Amino acid sequence: MNKPLDRFLADGATRRDALAIGATLAGGALVVGCSPADILALGAPHDFGAFGPFIKVGADGWVTVVSKHIEFGQGNHAGLAAIAAEELDADWSKVKVEFAPANAKVYSNAMMGVQGTGGSSAIANSWMQLRNAGASARAMFVQAAAAKWNAPAGEITVQDGVVSHAKSGRQAGFAELLPDAAKLKPPQAPTLKDPKTFTLIGTPKVRRKDSGLKSTGTATYTQDIHLPNMLTAMVAHPPKFGAKVASFDDSAARKVAGVVDVFQIPTGVAVTAQNTWAARQGRDALKVKWDETGAETRSSDQIQAQYAALAAGKVQPTGATWQPFEAKGAVAQAGAGTAAVEVTYDFPYLAHAAMEPLNCVAIVKGQSCKLIHGSQSPTLDQLNAAKIVGNLPGNIEVETLYAGGSFGRRTNFQSDYVAEAVRIAKHVGGGRPVKLVWTREDDMRAGYYRPLTHHAVRVSLDAGGMPAAWRHRVVTQSIMKGSPMGTPKLDETSVEGAKGSPYLKATPVVDAQVLSADVGVPVLWWRSVGATHTAFVMEHTVDQLAKAAGKDPVEYRRMLYAKAGANRHLAVLNLAAEKAGWATPAPAGWTRGVAVHESFGSVVAQVAEVKLENGQPKVGRVVTAIDCGTVIAPDQVAAQMEGGTCLGLSAALYGKIELKDGEVQQANFDGYRVLRNSEAPTVETYFVTSPNPPSGVGEPGTPVIAPAVANALLAMGRPPTTSLPFVKS
Amino acid sequence: MAATLQINGKSMSVQAAPDTPLLWVLRDELGMTGSKYGCGIGQCGACTVLADGQPIRSCSTPISVLGAAKITTIEGLGGTHPVQVAWERHDVPQCGYCQSGQIMSAVALLASKPKPTDDEITAGMDGNICRCGTYQRIRAAIKDAAGLPQVASDAPPLDVPAPTPVPAI
Numbered sequence: 001m002n003k004p005l006d007r008f009l010a011d012g013a014t015r016r017d018a019l020a021i022g023a024t025l026a027g028g029a030l031v032v033g034c035s036p037a038d039i040l041a042l043g044a045p046h047d048f049g050a051f052g053p054f055i056k057v058g059a060d061g062w063v064t065v066v067s068k069h070i071e072f073g074q075g076n077h078a079g080l081a082a083i084a085a086e087e088l089d090a091d092w093s094k095v096k097v098e099f100a101p102a103n104a105k106v107y108s109n110a111m112m113g114v115q116g117t118g119g120s121s122a123i124a125n126s127w128m129q130l131r132n133a134g135a136s137a138r139a140m141f142v143q144a145a146a147a148k149w150n151a152p153a154g155e156i157t158v159q160d161g162v163v164s165h166a167k168s169g170r171q172a173g174f175a176e177l178l179p180d181a182a183k184l185k186p187p188q189a190p191t192l193k194d195p196k197t198f199t200l201i202g203t204p205k206v207r208r209k210d211s212g213l214k215s216t217g218t219a220t221y222t223q224d225i226h227l228p229n230m231l232t233a234m235v236a237h238p239p240k241f242g243a244k245v246a247s248f249d250d251s252a253a254r255k256v257a258g259v260v261d262v263f264q265i266p267t268g269v270a271v272t273a274q275n276t277w278a279a280r281q282g283r284d285a286l287k288v289k290w291d292e293t294g295a296e297t298r299s300s301d302q303i304q305a306q307y308a309a310l311a312a313g314k315v316q317p318t319g320a321t322w323q324p325f326e327a328k329g330a331v332a333q334a335g336a337g338t339a340a341v342e343v344t345y346d347f348p349y350l351a352h353a354a355m356e357p358l359n360c361v362a363i364v365k366g367q368s369c370k371l372i373h374g375s376q377s378p379t380l381d382q383l384n385a386a387k388i389v390g391n392l393p394g395n396i397e398v399e400t401l402y403a404g405g406s407f408g409r410r411t412n413f414q415s416d417y418v419a420e421a422v423r424i425a426k427h428v429g430g431g432r433p434v435k436l437v438w439t440r441e442d443d444m445r446a447g448y449y450r451p452l453t454h455h456a457v458r459v460s461l462d463a464g465g466m467p468a469a470w471r472h473r474v475v476t477q478s479i480m481k482g483s484p485m486g487t488p489k490l491d492e493t494s495v496e497g498a499k500g501s502p503y504l505k506a507t508p509v510v511d512a513q514v515l516s517a518d519v520g521v522p523v524l525w526w527r528s529v530g531a532t533h534t535a536f537v538m539e540h541t542v543d544q545l546a547k548a549a550g551k552d553p554v555e556y557r558r559m560l561y562a563k564a565g566a567n568r569h570l571a572v573l574n575l576a577a578e579k580a581g582w583a584t585p586a587p588a589g590w591t592r593g594v595a596v597h598e599s600f601g602s603v604v605a606q607v608a609e610v611k612l613e614n615g616q617p618k619v620g621r622v623v624t625a626i627d628c629g630t631v632i633a634p635d636q637v638a639a640q641m642e643g644g645t646c647l648g649l650s651a652a653l654y655g656k657i658e659l660k661d662g663e664v665q666q667a668n669f670d671g672y673r674v675l676r677n678s679e680a681p682t683v684e685t686y687f688v689t690s691p692n693p694p695s696g697v698g699e700p701g702t703p704v705i706a707p708a709v710a711n712a713l714l715a716m717g718r719p720p721t722t723s724l725p726f727v728k729s
Numbered sequence: 730m731a732a733t734l735q736i737n738g739k740s741m742s743v744q745a746a747p748d749t750p751l752l753w754v755l756r757d758e759l760g761m762t763g764s765k766y767g768c769g770i771g772q773c774g775a776c777t778v779l780a781d782g783q784p785i786r787s788c789s790t791p792i793s794v795l796g797a798a799k800i801t802t803i804e805g806l807g808g809t810h811p812v813q814v815a816w817e818r819h820d821v822p823q824c825g826y827c828q829s830g831q832i833m834s835a836v837a838l839l840a841s842k843p844k845p846t847d848d849e850i851t852a853g854m855d856g857n858i859c860r861c862g863t864y865q866r867i868r869a870a871i872k873d874a875a876g877l878p879q880v881a882s883d884a885p886p887l888d889v890p891a892p893t894p895v896p897a898i
Contacts, residue, residue, distance in 0.1 A: 356765070677864045
């Protein structure tokens with residue numbers, strides 16, 4: 001056997017490999033320069049057309065931009081296509097997008113080192129790559145036209161897919177020049193446009209390419225795949241995390257018409273059937289006895305109480321140790337003096353609950369394996385599938401489809417649902433396609449939640465009302481724990497947003513520490529990751545400090561940002577405050593709350609108008625200002641602010657996964673309440689003009705609304721919000 | 730077991746047990762995958778189809794109760810229905826998975842209330858969950874399809890072409 005294969009047949013990846021795999025995080029702390037992409041891409045197709053791996057031009061003149069990133073709502077396909085189309089001067093109405101195949105080298109995310117989508121990085125990491133690809137293809141058309149028309153290349157222009165030479169009055173479309181252009185060698189360093197001359201990027205012309213498909217039911221999701229001879233599979237999972245199958249009785253399941261087979265796999269008991277309904281009835285007819293030795297049996301209330309005791313110093317940690325994430329000044333004095341604000345916050349486990357429950361089509365024949373699904377990280381899926389079938393990761397074929405949401409759930413280090421599909425397809429064998437389908441209940445109960453988290457904050461003020469000392473303790477589970485790259489001492493995803501906060505920069509004495517607790521509940525990044533709780537803690541604490549200092553929340557923030565040199569924060573705050581009319585009274589019956597947070601390279605400020613309706617917060621108008629660098633697709637950035645606000649508000653109002661004796665209590669949308677249309681605010685989006693490269697927009701709109709609402713409640717005279725969700729059912 | 734269903738103006742014969750939910754007959758037997766599975770208990774609305782013009786949750790409607798009801802699915806709208814046109818004009822979809830159901834609910838809403846008020850729109854659409862949070866564009870697209878004015882705002886305008894006159898739904 002060859003060496004790379006040996007390496008991947010080993011149970012764990014090598015450290016060097018693991019570093020890059022581990023970099024497939026939804027955070028910003030990514031490993032650059034140690035990618036094993038060459039090894040991971042062995043066996044992957046490298047045969048691309050004349051214009052390279054990112055651009056295809058058809059004989060009909062249509063331009064296809066190849067996206068290395070999954071589209072599961074973020075609108076990145078519009079932005080990615082626009083970047084390439086701008087430099088190519090293509091006709092935007094004749095540009096389409098297709099999903100790239102899996103190739104860890106060619107389609108690697110520059111911010112991760114492997115192929116994957118996360119950390120709001122799709123546009124940011126593709127920016128120069130696609131500009132170069134577009135400019136390179138444009139140069140080839142220009143050169144082809146120059147040769148054909150015997151004209152200097154400098155006199156050739158391109159606009160909307162038409163190549164012209166004004167002096168001779170000649171014109172040709174891409175289709176006409178394609179045979180000549182395709183014979184040329186792409187220039188290595190094509191000339192890029194001056195951004196001032198952009199005609200597509202940043203304009204309202206950049207619209208989604210998939211709205212038609214998605215308004216007619218014709219976009220293809222994993223759930224929609226039907227292949228000849230395909231089996232549909234469902235799995236009975238244990239009710240407690242870490243439990244295993246002890247024994248099972250499949251006699252009733254096998255009697256269900258359409259059930260084909262029942263067998264044990266490492267994650268439970270699988271039922272294969274002729275169709276979805278038979279698979280479900282068969283699975284539900286199983287009688288499984290579980291071995292709960294080693295299972296997590298605590299309730300979430302107990303876990304929360306334990307975190308609070310740890311943060312308060314009433315209990316000493318065993319195993320893990322406190323890790324400082326910000327420390328300056330006389331750290332030992334951080335807890336001294338009179339506290340202006342001393343508060344704790346509790347955040348529950350959250351399910352992603354994307355609209356399309358998890359699913360994956362797998363086809364295994366011997367060592368060959370093909371996956372068809374909404375793959376958020378093709379490289380991780382290849383790696384995990386390769387271990388099961390005994391092949392090179394690069395040989396695992398991945399066909400990526402639209403996914404019905406993800407919010408982070410469709411990628412984790414174990415590729416949990418993908419690996420499950422591969423194991424079932426391997427058992428079935430013979431190249432017979434298997435579609436693994438999880439029900440809503442399976443999806444909600446199978447873990448990988450936003451971790452339950454506790455914060456304890458104590459801040460004292462100086463004579464001028466500004467923070468003098470800030471003591472901060474965070475207890476949570478590490479998302480990175482057990483990752484192939486090893487468990488880091490300090491998991492940045494637990495504290496990002498508190499770490500690096502301008503409020504801590506503006507405070508002379510800071511003692512901020514985090515403890516990663518050992519709990520057997522699988523946890524994962526959830527849209528905006530650490531910011532899902534740190535933004536709330538920092539922003540709600542600051543409003544309490546402003547109140548203690550007798551200052552207006554916007555004015556107080558301006559003073560803090562000035563002290564911290566946080567100019568981008570100041571700019572979005574000022575823009576949001578201006579557009580919301582902060583200086584004028586709110587509409588009758590409404591109270592305004594403000595919050596500002598930086599995540600994934602972008603800064604978002606929101607002013608929310610809030611009132612109480614039947615004792616619970618109702619959010620009306622939400623004014624949003626964002627600095628996300630160069631804006632590619634303004635309408636899609638607005639869509640992400642609208643959608644991110646709704647997801648953040650949904651979690652803040654209702655989101656809570658509870659465990660009782662280790663068993664998840666919520667199973668479907670009746671128990672896990674989510675935001676509905678009548679509760680959804682109207683979000684307005686404004687941009688701070690910036691010459692910087694584009695930064696994230698998929699996630700930064702999510703974490704700001706919860707503290708904005710809490711701050712509005714505070715402004716109504718209500719007590720600080722010390723736990724989410726707002727609505728205690 | 731054979732059953733005959735009236736779907737999108739056609740009489741279709743299917744092999745399925747009477748207690749099989751309509752959704753799985755549509756998707757697995759008839760290959761009409763526009764209607765989606767989201768929850769299986771009638772909570773999310775992704776599976777919404779019309780039965781004699783009324784919105785129903787096909788995931789929890791066994792085919793045995795349908796009788797001669799005329800079923801309309803997203804495929805039956807034809808792709809150029811005014812609601813679909815408005816959806817595309819406003820770039821409503823994000824992940825898109827819930828949108829077939831949203832559109833079917835919107836079609837039913839406008840059929841019964843051609844000029845709905847804001848409250849009637851949200852009441853009519855509250856049975857359809859969208860986790861991406863496209864709710865405000867759904868409201869805007871429904872108003873557009875109904876020929877109603879949009880909410881006033883000084884936010885940067887969308888590059889939305891002027892609405893075309895909408896025929897009665």
